[in-house]
Amino acid sequence: MKRIVINTEACDGCGICQLVCSAYKAGQWHPALSRIKIKPLQEFGLNLPVVCMHCTYPPCEIFCVMNLIYKEPDTAYTLRHEEICIGCRACEIACPFSAAVWDPINEVVVNCDLCGGNPECVNYCPTGALVFMDISEAADKKRREAAGVQILELSRGFLE
Amino acid sequence: MRVIIIGNGAAGNQAAASIRKHSSECEIVMFARESFLEYSACALPDVLAGWIPLDKTFLKTSIDYERLQIKTCFAQEVNNIDINKQCLQAGNEKYYWDRLIIATGSQPIIPAIDGSQLQGNFVVKTPQDIERIIEHKPSRAVVVGAGNIGVETAGALRNRGCMVYLIEMQDRIMPLLYDQKPADIIQTMLEQEDIRVFTGERVTGIEGEPGVERLFTDQQEIECDTVIWAAGVRQNVELARQAGLKIGGLGGIEVDKYMQCSEPGVFACGDCVQSPHVFTGKPSLSLLWSSAKRQADVAAANCMEQVDEYEGNCSVVIEEIRGIPCVAIGLNLHGLVGYETEVIENESKDFYYRLLAVDDRIAGFQCIGSLEGAGAIFTMIKKGTTLEQARKVLHNKDSITNMAWYLDSSRYLR
Amino acid sequence: MKDYPGKILEINLSTGSISSRAVEIDLIEKYLGGIGFNARILYDEIPAGTEPLSEENVLVFAAGTLVGTPFPTASRTEASAKSPLTSQFGTSNSGAFFGIQLKTAGYDALVVKGKSLTPVYVAISDEEVQILDAAFLWGKECWATVDILEKKHYGAEIALIGPAGENLVRFASIENGRYDGWGRTGLGAVMGSKNLKAIAVKGTRGRKVHDSAALLEAVRKGQQLIKSASSYIAFTEYGTLNASIPYGKNKAISAHNFTLGTLPDWKEIGGRQIVDKYGSRHVACQSCIIACGHWTEIKEGKYAGLKIKDLEITPVMSFGATVGLNTEAIIKASEICQRYGVDMVSAGGVLGFAIELYKKGIITTEEVGFELDFGDDEAAFKLLHQVIDREGIGDILAEGTKRAAEQFANADRYAIHIKGMEIPMIDPRGRWSTWSLGMLTNIRGGDHLRCRNPVENLRFNDKDEEYMKERFGFKKPMYDRLDMPEDLKSQAIDLESDTVDIAVMSKWAEDLINLYNSVGICIRPPVMEKVGPTIIAEACRAFIGVDISAADLMKSSERTWNLIKLFNLREGEKVDASKFPRRFYEEDIDGNILNEEKIQAVLEKYYLVRGWDGRTGKPDSNTLVRLNLVDDLG
Numbered sequence A: 001m002k003r004i005v006i007n008t009e010a011c012d013g014c015g016i017c018q019l020v021c022s023a024y025k026a027g028q029w030h031p032a033l034s035r036i037k038i039k040p041l042q043e044f045g046l047n048l049p050v051v052c053m054h055c056t057y058p059p060c061e062i063f064c065v066m067n068l069i070y071k072e073p074d075t076a077y078t079l080r081h082e083e084i085c086i087g088c089r090a091c092e093i094a095c096p097f098s099a100a101v102w103d104p105i106n107e108v109v110v111n112c113d114l115c116g117g118n119p120e121c122v123n124y125c126p127t128g129a130l131v132f133m134d135i136s137e138a139a140d141k142k143r144r145e146a147a148g149v150q151i152l153e154l155s156r157g158f159l160e
Numbered sequence B: 001m002r003v004i005i006i007g008n009g010a011a012g013n014q015a016a017a018s019i020r021k022h023s024s025e026c027e028i029v030m031f032a033r034e035s036f037l038e039y040s041a042c043a044l045p046d047v048l049a050g051w052i053p054l055d056k057t058f059l060k061t062s063i064d065y066e067r068l069q070i071k072t073c074f075a076q077e078v079n080n081i082d083i084n085k086q087c088l089q090a091g092n093e094k095y096y097w098d099r100l101i102i103a104t105g106s107q108p109i110i111p112a113i114d115g116s117q118l119q120g121n122f123v124v125k126t127p128q129d130i131e132r133i134i135e136h137k138p139s140r141a142v143v144v145g146a147g148n149i150g151v152e153t154a155g156a157l158r159n160r161g162c163m164v165y166l167i168e169m170q171d172r173i174m175p176l177l178y179d180q181k182p183a184d185i186i187q188t189m190l191e192q193e194d195i196r197v198f199t200g201e202r203v204t205g206i207e208g209e210p211g212v213e214r215l216f217t218d219q220q221e222i223e224c225d226t227v228i229w230a231a232g233v234r235q236n237v238e239l240a241r242q243a244g245l246k247i248g249g250l251g252g253i254e255v256d257k258y259m260q261c262s263e264p265g266v267f268a269c270g271d272c273v274q275s276p277h278v279f280t281g282k283p284s285l286s287l288l289w290s291s292a293k294r295q296a297d298v299a300a301a302n303c304m305e306q307v308d309e310y311e312g313n314c315s316v317v318i319e320e321i322r323g324i325p326c327v328a329i330g331l332n333l334h335g336l337v338g339y340e341t342e343v344i345e346n347e348s349k350d351f352y353y354r355l356l357a358v359d360d361r362i363a364g365f366q367c368i369g370s371l372e373g374a375g376a377i378f379t380m381i382k383k384g385t386t387l388e389q390a391r392k393v394l395h396n397k398d399s400i401t402n403m404a405w406y407l408d409s410s411r412y413l414r
Numbered sequence C: 001m002k003d004y005p006g007k008i009l010e011i012n013l014s015t016g017s018i019s020s021r022a023v024e025i026d027l028i029e030k031y032l033g034g035i036g037f038n039a040r041i042l043y044d045e046i047p048a049g050t051e052p053l054s055e056e057n058v059l060v061f062a063a064g065t066l067v068g069t070p071f072p073t074a075s076r077t078e079a080s081a082k083s084p085l086t087s088q089f090g091t092s093n094s095g096a097f098f099g100i101q102l103k104t105a106g107y108d109a110l111v112v113k114g115k116s117l118t119p120v121y122v123a124i125s126d127e128e129v130q131i132l133d134a135a136f137l138w139g140k141e142c143w144a145t146v147d148i149l150e151k152k153h154y155g156a157e158i159a160l161i162g163p164a165g166e167n168l169v170r171f172a173s174i175e176n177g178r179y180d181g182w183g184r185t186g187l188g189a190v191m192g193s194k195n196l197k198a199i200a201v202k203g204t205r206g207r208k209v210h211d212s213a214a215l216l217e218a219v220r221k222g223q224q225l226i227k228s229a230s231s232y233i234a235f236t237e238y239g240t241l242n243a244s245i246p247y248g249k250n251k252a253i254s255a256h257n258f259t260l261g262t263l264p265d266w267k268e269i270g271g272r273q274i275v276d277k278y279g280s281r282h283v284a285c286q287s288c289i290i291a292c293g294h295w296t297e298i299k300e301g302k303y304a305g306l307k308i309k310d311l312e313i314t315p316v317m318s319f320g321a322t323v324g325l326n327t328e329a330i331i332k333a334s335e336i337c338q339r340y341g342v343d344m345v346s347a348g349g350v351l352g353f354a355i356e357l358y359k360k361g362i363i364t365t366e367e368v369g370f371e372l373d374f375g376d377d378e379a380a381f382k383l384l385h386q387v388i389d390r391e392g393i394g395d396i397l398a399e400g401t402k403r404a405a406e407q408f409a410n411a412d413r414y415a416i417h418i419k420g421m422e423i424p425m426i427d428p429r430g431r432w433s434t435w436s437l438g439m440l441t442n443i444r445g446g447d448h449l450r451c452r453n454p455v456e457n458l459r460f461n462d463k464d465e466e467y468m469k470e471r472f473g474f475k476k477p478m479y480d481r482l483d484m485p486e487d488l489k490s491q492a493i494d495l496e497s498d499t500v501d502i503a504v505m506s507k508w509a510e511d512l513i514n515l516y517n518s519v520g521i522c523i524r525p526p527v528m529e530k531v532g533p534t535i536i537a538e539a540c541r542a543f544i545g546v547d548i549s550a551a552d553l554m555k556s557s558e559r560t561w562n563l564i565k566l567f568n569l570r571e572g573e574k575v576d577a578s579k580f581p582r583r584f585y586e587e588d589i590d591g592n593i594l595n596e597e598k599i600q601a602v603l604e605k606y607y608l609v610r611g612w613d614g615r616t617g618k619p620d621s622n623t624l625v626r627l628n629l630v631d632d633l634g
Ligand SMILES: Cc1cc2nc3c(=O)[nH]c(=O)nc-3n(C[C@H](O)[C@H](O)[C@H](O)COP(=O)(O)OP(=O)(O)OC[C@H]3O[C@@H](n4cnc5c(N)ncnc54)[C@H](O)[C@@H]3O)c2cc1C
Pocket: A065, A088, B006, B007, B008, B009, B010, B011, B012, B031, B032, B033, B034, B040, B041, B042, B043, B044, B045, B076, B077, B078, B079, B103, B104, B105, B106, B107, B124, B125, B149, B236, B239, B269, B270, B271, B272, B287, B288, B289, B290, B292
């Protein structure tokens, strides 16, 4: 199963992914519309990219009052029928990663759809902080698991 | 195997879909008192406001039920269930089950006061209710009860151009969700929308001929042509009670963490049950869409011999007023009566938040002006994270790299 | 695109009025953005002879045209005002994230006029613009101020001044968040004179891309170009420090106030290996694929615990070479500059100047209050704090070397400045190049950042007797790939003799860098080597939908440069001001010395290349007509 794997160590905070994403997905350069977000943490000189983890049991799906979030059967991507969205924003709160993103222009919530299997943010990432790869091969799988276990407790596996 | 589901609401449908995921063979039969297809009650205020068309609230077409191989028995009230015989009666027919899921939901309460049956009294629960209200062409409306549904309905009517009064018996609006200060802020926001809000007033009677003309509270008389009742709901537990299933002190069906009722093979989920609160562990009513779905998932899994446990209730309610998002998560001071509660709050021009903690564990969060970081806080409440643990993560480089999602909460925790 | 979505926000601190106006497409076509806007606005709005620290001065911040797009390195914002240091066009460029916030708030430029009676700061959140009381921030150092304002204005980027700006130190900087800044020309004092402590800007809006597929294609090409630059890898690893050792070798660093040419342990102090020792992660500005900055931490010793974004060549040269400090003290010095808001180059220059005066006996222990020496960090920092606080002799030094030199007998020779601005790091006696000539022709005075041969080869240091040429030093493919009109290229670079014509290349280089400062991209060598007007034009067309060619861009940039020159002439710039400090013509370092007449000849050639009068250095009327400046300025 291929996912965006994040190597935080490599991220230098250039924010290109955010602009590329918003340009691709919304025809705008608009960091707020980007499905991927870079969170700067100056204290440690870190930049933390966050993006939809395509949880196995997505809490956003449970919270959607219009039942428009679904797992794509073949790829297990978490996708949405955006046209049905009434903009209640419940999924935004359900998602711990802030990966359900409020689009103030269309008044709907969106999340990363991995560009159908060819994520553009990854294509433009200059540092290799974002890699699109099979998660079972991910170098920092252990770390992701450690992170995952904690979240797992509360609403079953967010992370594979 | 045959599973019978009573209820065509959020819980019933989620249970059905979930069972289908576990098994493609299992026979699913669904009963509903009403005849309509699955709809989202949460979208009804938006319809009333005129933001979305009514048909958008329907979540399924009849084909969807067929696709999921759900046998529908709509417009059929279940009159009786016999747990020993594993059999229920609807009309004159008898239906046998291997597993039963009760998802009978809840009903808005219209109290028996003078004039509450007059024409012009409404509730907001089904698409039909909305159609009726719109047909009635309200111009001066009183919404009774300032819970989240009352507030949303008031906003919707205002958006239709009605003169709107919002009456709340308690001393503040959304008393179960917000504490005084944030409730006051939200009240001001509503008043800026020209909604007249009166708290601490009890509705005593309604008059009019032939329909509603006046409403009386213990303090004033309001001229109006419409009264909307949003003053609480009653769980539909009569069937369960009569079948001998245990009913809890809060009026909901008692279930264990597997969503199983006091009799094996019978499960219940949604508005009709009471479950432990994730924070206090005490019985509570959730009355939320998300809880209904999650409980239904658990019920479905266990009913299919898979193990899944319900984590407990934790409410999340979002309102958007004048384009400003407001959110209440977990418990407020009212819900934490008897606990020694630490309050962390901050107010600036367009932004207010308060974080409640008991024994350093985050118990509740109320925020006006932004939803950023609310997801992280919600997750922490569910996990039972303490402020200390959260701060530790935020101040440790390795932990924060591994748990980047904490970061958004730092605004409230530092 | 008919309606360009950007606006210019104007704030008048005297009247408290706040207004915004649409950016007209004509302004973009003629001046692009960034420094182009600033030039036009300052030329129009600052009356000749305005006192820089008076309320008539106008301070403009303009984000480059491409800022906000993912075009590589498009992050930069130009700040300009009449300079308190040079009394001419004062301008400085900074990256990081201020520009994108300004743009996403809906503004291409922010114009600050007037003067508040009490300390204030400006908070911008999309359309909502407020002038707020800053009494509680006044006197606070920058990092503390940023901490406070970041809490108050969540997610905002902050431009601010430190105590130096408040105290009207003439080379005070405007800091851009914690670690970046608009350093040169004393803009911080302008902000201070307006009683403006900070500008916090947060944007939540976006802008329509005219053709997003085409823009992303241009971005992809731009990234590929930069990655293929010969200096790319070196820069991603070591950033600007790459240049420090070659210049040391050539005896061309500002060692001990430009008296030594190099230092014996220069390699240890300022070599690339200090990145390995003190640096950790790289830090990028918005949209950058180079990320030349490093997070730096000193783990032990007297400055243990110091964390900063640093290890750039500027502090290394200013404090390591000019003042003679060791590496850890250099890092400490950057911290002081960032926290108290002073320009590192001028600060280093002023300290070097003072130490030399002291050593020459022109100022005494009594006047200073303690002893001074090159390499003595504690004394240097004590003095720097006196400058920041304008205490004792610091009050005189805070006026900059040129003005300070007037206060002491025979001090003039030690004041290393051009047109009033302290010159940075490189000593043209050790290495003569396009870069060196650029210090004379720079429209902002003694500074190295507005003219550099895009394909400079630091491995060579051929000294042309006539000062007309520098060694090209690359093979033909490099020549072929250089994005420059062919006829001009053949004039600028002669492959046969392997030389670059300095006068011709200077004009091109200045216009190119000025173009970068207009569209908001960075001048790091990998960019300069590869990103020419062709790809920039492609990105501009895709982004704003105006039909603009590479030649149009270069012409706009040239227009801006000329307009700034006109501004300076209006302010009374004299032709003989374009001169190096006397020391460079009169004192040699290991036989290296400059010849004034020969350099004058190069300068005159440059004027002619620019279409300026060879004798007076003024743009001639044909040039003004060609650049439509005559019509424009009426
Ligand atoms: C106006 C409004 C706005 C709301 N907004 C939100 C919101 O923003 N967020 C949120 O989380 N929640 C919201 N809710 C609450 C949410 O809609 C409910 O929690 C949810 O619908 C509960 O679903 P349920 O399936 O448990 O019950 P119900 O939807 O009440 O379904 C009960 C079903 O059982 C059937 N039934 C009952 N008794 C019998 C019987 N004897 N025989 C046969 N069938 C029977 C009924 O026909 C019905 O189909 C809102 C509710 C309302 C009314």
